[in-house]
Amino acid sequence: MNVVEVENLSFSYGDDINAIDDISFKIEMGAYTTIIGHNGSGKSTVAKLLIGLLEPLKGNIRIEGVPLSLENLDFIRSKVGIVFQNPDNQFIGSTVRDDIAFGLENHLVPQKDMDDIINKFSEKVKMKDFLNSEPSRLSGGQKQRVAIAGILAIAPDIIIFDEATSMLDPQGKDDIKSMIMELHNESKITIISITHDIEEVVKSDKVIVMNNGKIVSEGTPDKVMVDKKLLIDVGLDIPFSMKIVEELRKNKIKINDEVTMEGLVNKLANLI
Amino acid sequence: MSNMTFGKYIPLDSVIHKMDPRSKILAMLILIVAIFFPSGWIGYGVIGLCVFIVVLLSKLNIKIILNAMKPMMMMLIFLLFINTLVIKQGDLLFNIYGYTIYSEAIFQTLYITVRLFLMIMITTTLTATTKPLDLTLGIEDLLSPFKKIGVPSHEIAMLISIALRFIPDLIEETQRIMKAQASRGVDLKEGSFKEKIMAILSLIVPLFISALSRAEDLANAMEARGYSPGKERTRYKTLKMVFKDYVLIASSFVLLIAMIVLSRIYA
């Protein structure tokens, strides 16, 4: 079943050229999709459109079959959660506890259920010991974990990560990436991650490549991420293992395309 | 940043910390009104003593309150200067080359200082013993009777709580931009008037731009999490008054009445 269906979507920030130019795509339930593209390619605009923060110029968005419209906005936002790039600017409560409660209050969760939900999901993101902490005492990675807990607390079906790791240090990045993987493996939650991280892309089920507001390629990472010309043309990096494969071929070694480091090591281990 | 004590919550375990924010806010308002009555030195002595007892009960370090007074010092010195120029009553204390200082000028300044000190002491005690969120919850509840006449009590409370939440962030941002511009040779202390204007612009413009982009991010985050002004919400925390809260409010009232009586006698 497709939980996200986007048809002929266009959007423009002013009279300028279209930030999103007639794109269509579908996302299956439970899939882990990454969206890549250089800065200004329209990735974040797509995320904002999906959650109804921007109104499309043309086209349709359906979430679980329900068209995104003003009347359905509350329903859509109970099904789709988003983690933004800047950890500081999405922490609304004055403590971790209050921040998780904020979403619950908005979605009319009864007061008597709140403590249990807050405890459960702060535990899930390993922030239970920090429930009474203020945001200024937390690291960027910890704040993003609280953001994830706040979303999980309203039991959504889809979570969008809008460059959620790009402002974090390596430790924070690893934390959030492994949390995304865990959510993907253990639950039916559909994940859409906008990212520049090639290592993350190759672990996803499907990748969508954007350039100048259009989708220029989409498919499984082992098909898309081996297209060196395309990636370079749209200003992206090619996976490290593909750089090695390229170089090996220059040295007349026959080897198949490979997008992960583990895969490459295994292939080379068989060659010796 | 750490010497900014005014308005900061200081987490301690005390009876005052545990009280209902509504009773604390009401007590604060009543006491501030009380201070406005010219009840003489005896009256201020009584209020001062009561507030001092509350501060002791709240386990706050008195230094914190004195620190909160610091930003007012310049203002008070200026006031003293103006008073010495304007007020020419009472005994002549000094005459330095025709610049005369009368006792009434000193007395009036002292009077205002004491009032101001008491007010700061009361508000600092309130903010230091009450979490920002509880404070806003209290304000919301106290304002809710006025909802019927169109006062958006919830929105006002949300506004205050967000402002409080972002004050530390904005202070940090200001320091960062100041340092960045100092690295480009900005010197707020020296330089001509024109250079100083530029220096201030180089701070204000980036701060304004960053605050705007922060506000946009925040609005997006709140909306994405299902918030919409005016929409019905449930509440995580509800407030409950107990006996000691009523005692606090009642004692404040007693103080207020005492001050009114004293001011009559004094007059």
Place this chain on the structure above:
Amino acid sequence: MPILFKEVSHIYSEGTPFRYSALTGINLNIKEGKITAIIGATGSGKSTLVQHLNALLLPTSGSVTVFDRVITSDEKPKNLKSLRKDIGLVFQFPEYQLFEETVLKDVEFGPKNFNIENSEEKAKQALKMVDIDASLFERSPLELSGGQKRRVAIAGILAMDPKVIVLDEPTAGLDPSGSKSMMKLFLDLNKKYNKTIIIVTHDMEQVLNYCDEVVVMSEGKIKYESEVKTFFKDSSLCKSLGILPPNVIRLKDELIEKGYKIDDDVMDIKSLVKIISRQVKK
């Protein structure tokens, strides 16, 4: 010897309950004409350290020698201005410091503050270095794209013609191609214009590919310092410091485990692949 730290400690909010010791007993010698990377986890003291370089922060104890100036805790602010011209410090997300009406005026702001002659000429040169086209000079800096804004902000520092350029996470938030061209710019500044460069970064690929020297910080102390080549020679060193080595080094390690024979000093793709190719069964 342009920059020398001697027993430098820095304590924030001394004498208050918020007292925090950010640097302890730092001894460091930053070499002239090199690109030095400063790495370490968040809160390890990197930012505090670099702010000592142009005396935005003064050491609580110890001294920092920058060229001929010795900075100690009792330094008078008056003497610092010329130091700030010599050490160009670029903060994280420098695009947030733009404020002038036009790109050119903004870049001129620094040189004018330091009373540098021909500030307009200097500004134009700096903008050329960072690859900003002359057609953008009269535009408002706020209209530019994120990457362009950052370049303009960096030009604002370059126009002061500093001898040393210090950059705090200069590629944070940029896309891969933006990061790459930014790093190439710093390499150029180092090689063509002979600037000493100090970069605070989390990216080990950048350390390996662009830097000469590396300083590892942890909990306010220097845990390790050496040439980059020495640092990555033995990946167990990286791991013991809690750092994930760059891809090439990780691949090398994995292959050695699988039976390949690869020398310690192989640390670029071309030489690594050459060695693999020789050992692969054709």
